[in-house]
Amino acid sequence: MKKFSALQKQKTGSKVYGDTNYVDNVLRYYDGDTSSVSSGKTKNKYTLPSVSxxxxxxxxxxxxxxxxxxxxxxxxxxxxxxxxTESQNKLDNIDSLIAISQSKQSAYSETSSKLLTVLLLFLSPNSLRIQKRLANGEKKKCLKSAT
Structure with missing residues (x-):
């Protein structure tokens, strides 16, 4: 280490290059056994973990x-x-709402159809004859003559 430091001082032109006693300084912290390390001048031992x-x-x-x-x-x-699961539940809820809506729409459509039939019967020029036929149970003939 001392030779390397001298060589580097010469190359760089500096008065000092590194610690010429580095190895000795580091080794003084070891007690010769690499499984324990002392810190500084006090000899506190720390057990290093084993390989296993x-x-x-x-x-x-x-x-x-x-x-x-x-x-x-x-x-x-x-x-x-x-x-x-949450998305499927939302879709099931929407399907349920659509089914309810379709059911209501079907009921409204049926009611509208019945109301239209009644209106046609009473607004027809043959309304008296149609009313008599309805009273006699001849619904099909009534519808035919109303249109």
């Missing part, structure tokens, strides 16, 4: 991610199903 603990943590994280991904997918499917 890290692999287990990674596996757990991937499992959690997969579970969350599946829940998110299921929530989307449920939302779509709810939307479809």
């Amino acid at each position: 603990d890290m692999a287990k943590a990674k596996e757990d994280a991937q499992k959690t991610y997969s579970e969350l991904d599946e829940k998110q997918y299921q929530n989307r499917v449920n939302w779509i199903n709810d939307y479809i």
